[in-house]
Amino acid sequence: MAEGKENAGREPVLIVKDVTARFGDNVLFEKVGFQVRRGEIFAIAGESGCGKSTLLKIMIGLLKPASGTVWMEGVNVTGAGEEQMRRIRSGMGVLFQSGALFGSMTLGENVALPLREYTDLPAPWIDRVVRAKLAMVNLGGLEDRYPAELSGGMQKRAGLARAMALDPGILFFDEPFSGLDPVTSAELEVLIRRIRSAVGSTMIMVSHDLPSLFNLADRIILLDRGARGILAEGDPREMKRDAVDGRVARFLHRAVPDEKPEEVGK
16 A cells, blocks of 8 residues: 555654553463554454454553553653643544444534543634534534434544544544444545545554455554464555465455445545
8 A cells, every 4th residue: 555655664653562461360462562653544453352452442541551561652651640641632532433422412512522621722613623523524514413313324423523623643443344334334434544645644443344454554463362462464465465374364365355445425
């Protein structure tokens, strides 16, 4: 992918170093390490139960690892205090698997939440930003709708608008294509590429969805529960072509299209 080649020489914005996740006596993964470069789409892949979402929660500071460190834009996330974490979170956006919208709030109120929490913008400016972010995800004019009135794909897009509210340098996606039909997934892929092209955000995606990995990711790491760590890292298309390890080959050689979908409408 062209973007991946362009990002090859860029500085890392996130560094995961020797991270271990343990729950009681159960070691989910150990000594995991990788770097994410500015402006790339980086994916964490693997079968269910390998620790993908746990790793994401460690990276964004929701969980503490048993050992190891995470550095984001030069700041130690794993060692950050409450005030420092507040500054870190103002520079990142997160799209959770379900969209995580508050059902009692309108779309506009949901998107406005981080702006009210992390900025001193006056209400008219917040309204302008909210409308602009919803328009970016093709939900313009739906500010007064409630999440229950929307389809699953529209809720994901609204969650993405909220994640982008503060113009973060890093966006995290937790299984963004889960529960979506192929057409809606293709629309979301197009939207994610457009956003990366328009604003240049670094994107870190947790997914076991092969089409999205091949269509979007510049690089991936493949986690494996049995190995308790990373089996392989690289361009997913090259990994599929050159896989030697049987576990990597089995994961990447399921029947999925290798080509990106054409851009589709709203």
